[in-house]
Amino acid sequence: MSVRHALLALLAEGPKYGLRLRQEFQAQTGEVWPLNVGQVYTTLHRLEKEGNVESDEVDGTQKRFRITAEGSRELQRWLHTPPDTDAPPRDELVIKVQVALRMPGVDVMELLQVHRRHMVEAMQRYTHLKAETPPGEVGLGLVIDAQLFRLEGIVRWLDAAEARLRHLPDQSWAASDVDLAPDTGSLRQRANALGGNR
Amino acid sequence: MSVRHALLALLAEGPKYGLRLRQEFQAQTGEVWPLNVGQVYTTLHRLEKEGNVESDEVDGTQKRFRITAEGSRELQRWLHTPPDTDAPPRDELVIKVQVALRMPGVDVMELLQVHRRHMVEAMQRYTHLKAETPPGEVGLGLVIDAQLFRLEGIVRWLDAAEARLRHLPDQSWAASDVDLAPDTGSLRQRANALGGNR
DNA sequence: ACACAGTATTATACCGAGTACACATCCCTC
DNA sequence: GAGGGATGTGTACTCGGTATAATACTGTGT
Numbered sequence: 001m002s003v004r005h006a007l008l009a010l011l012a013e014g015p016k017y018g019l020r021l022r023q024e025f026q027a028q029t030g031e032v033w034p035l036n037v038g039q040v041y042t043t044l045h046r047l048e049k050e051g052n053v054e055s056d057e058v059d060g061t062q063k064r065f066r067i068t069a070e071g072s073r074e075l076q077r078w079l080h081t082p083p084d085t086d087a088p089p090r091d092e093l094v095i096k097v098q099v100a101l102r103m104p105g106v107d108v109m110e111l112l113q114v115h116r117r118h119m120v121e122a123m124q125r126y127t128h129l130k131a132e133t134p135p136g137e138v139g140l141g142l143v144i145d146a147q148l149f150r151l152e153g154i155v156r157w158l159d160a161a162e163a164r165l166r167h168l169p170d171q172s173w174a175a176s177d178v179d180l181a182p183d184t185g186s187l188r189q190r191a192n193a194l195g196g197n198r
Numbered sequence: 199m200s201v202r203h204a205l206l207a208l209l210a211e212g213p214k215y216g217l218r219l220r221q222e223f224q225a226q227t228g229e230v231w232p233l234n235v236g237q238v239y240t241t242l243h244r245l246e247k248e249g250n251v252e253s254d255e256v257d258g259t260q261k262r263f264r265i266t267a268e269g270s271r272e273l274q275r276w277l278h279t280p281p282d283t284d285a286p287p288r289d290e291l292v293i294k295v296q297v298a299l300r301m302p303g304v305d306v307m308e309l310l311q312v313h314r315r316h317m318v319e320a321m322q323r324y325t326h327l328k329a330e331t332p333p334g335e336v337g338l339g340l341v342i343d344a345q346l347f348r349l350e351g352i353v354r355w356l357d358a359a360e361a362r363l364r365h366l367p368d369q370s371w372a373a374s375d376v377d378l379a380p381d382t383g384s385l386r387q388r389a390n391a392l393g394g395n396r
Numbered sequence: 397a398c399a400c401a402g403t404a405t406t407a408t409a410c411c412g413a414g415t416a417c418a419c420a421t422c423c424c425t426c
Numbered sequence: 427g428a429g430g431g432a433t434g435t436g437t438a439c440t441c442g443g444t445a446t447a448a449t450a451c452t453g454t455g456t
Contacts (some may be wrong), residue, residue: 002290054259085320099207122283142377
């Protein structure tokens with residue numbers, strides 16, 4: 001979703017060949033965000049098909065890619081367009097907790113704890129990694145920070161979830177099919193409360 | 199990635215037909231996480247192909263899906279396996295900032311501000327939505343909380359990024375191709391600092 | 397000089413999640 | 427009994443991503 005534009009940006013600095021793009025991408029983000037070799041070429045080809053990139057003549061074994069005017073425009077457009085904040089991504093962990101709530105015989109509290117511990121451990125690893133990356137590596141630093149803040153948010157959410165569930169009558173969560181008819185229920189139609197944005 | 203297991207879990211409560219699954223999924227997560235009709239059937243079919251689900255005989259116009267023993271096992275396995283914390287997801291916003299850093303003529307600080315404002319606005323919308331959802335709706339509450347914590351993490355990251363860039367010699371970030379040879383550079387091979395986990 | 401190994405570079409076949417849209421059926425009403 | 431709307435299912439397609447094939451270059455030992 002975003003590798004495309006990253007490559008476009010690297011090409012905006014001048015024509016490069018495929019693997020060079022991968023090198024430069026990974027030079028910024030280090031071992032944290034590896035980039036599959038194949039993906040470079042697939043996205044490059046897709047970019048070419050869309051007219052955002054042109055490929056120069058083959059020079060020996062390697063091929064040079066150039067950004068087009070169209071590509072530059074697309075890049076600028078993307079840069080200044082904030083990402084969609086409605087329709088939040090379907091988070092795996094959140095779904096897992098939802099599932100655990102409905103399933104009988106699953107100790108939700110323990111599940112929360114297990115995952116919390118896991119997240120905290122990951123945070124420690126990244127904190128350590130952060131400590132030993134030279135302060136000049138701005139790109140890598142930003143990536144690590146992003147991961148740290150993300151993990152911290154998850155931990156906080158887990159805590160909030162635990163609190164929420166603790167102050168709740170036992171089992172009151174399971175299967176609130178209140179507005180579901182026994183077999184053929186009608187879809188809940190709530191007014192879209194998020195209309196104000198797009 | 200996770201809708202699959204959500205459907206599996208709903209089927210663990212008993213055989214259901216396709217649209218029923220969609221109803222129940224959306225009953226928990228409300229308008230925040232809509233579920234495309236087609237996706238229900240595509241994932242259902244994929245689950246069937248993997249042997250996690252069986253489809254009963256067609257009863258009139260609708261078709262009943264049952265979970266298999268294999269499916270139950272898979273569900274349990276998934277429930278207790280924490281998600282991968284190495285290889286963090288490639289975040290669009292982070293990439294955007296990275297790109298902005300390298301591109302000449304882009305006001306990075308302003309870009310940070312624009313996106314920060316956008317995130318805060320989204321948070322306000324979700325806070326409002328949260329305020330008006332009945333406390334009984336645990337599922338929806340959890341989803342909204344998750345989104346709020348996520349957005350808050352992003353805002354904090356943006357602030358940290360701004361601070362980091364402010365205390366940096368001007369333009370010292372652009373294109374740190376330190377270890378890239380002029381044309382054919384060798385890939386940076388840093389010791390994998392994240393080995394301790396898997 | 398030749399075989400062999402390794403690696404750099406590109407290309408392609410494939411997969412899974414997700415979307416749009418078409419198709420079929422039932423039921424209600426006029 | 428002919429629309430019309432809700433209900434229910436299926437399919438063709440896009441898109442990001444991965445694994446792996448295919449090809450050419452480079453060095454090394456004997």
